[in-house]
Amino acid sequence: MKTSRRHFLLLGVSAGSAFVLTRAAFADTANTLSESDPKAQAVGYKEDASKVDKAKFPGYAAGQSCANCSLFQGKASDAYGGCTLFGDKQVAARGWCSSYSNM
Incomplete structure (x- = not known):
């Protein structure tokens, strides 16, 4: 399967969002x-x-x-x-x- 630039960007945005949400949830429980x-x-x-x-x-x-x-x-x-x-x-x-x- 050929990966398009759009698909690559969507994967990057999804992974980045998940990372940010996980960090925010961790910060809340740590505080x-x-x-x-x-x-x-x-x-x-x-x-x-x-x-x-x-x-x-x-x-x-x-x-x-x-x-x-x-x-x-x-x-x-x-x-x-x-x-x-x-x-x-x-x-x-x-x-x-x-x-x-x-x-």
Whole structure:
């Protein structure tokens, strides 16, 4: 099969797009806050609010999550977003920490 210049360019664009999308996805996951991070541990951050130790954090109430916290810098529909507490790290929208505020 003879490869045309157009076919070659389309293959190059497709491969380049896949590379860029893969790098962007990797960058997003590399920039997420881990529960083992010392700053996260200091405020009891959990990626899933349903796993919060209610005995250790009596201020937690059902329905509280990063997505509806005033410190969350993403949209409520985002899976991850920024938080003013953690600088450039992304927190899970379904997460929670003891600094939760809805003001």
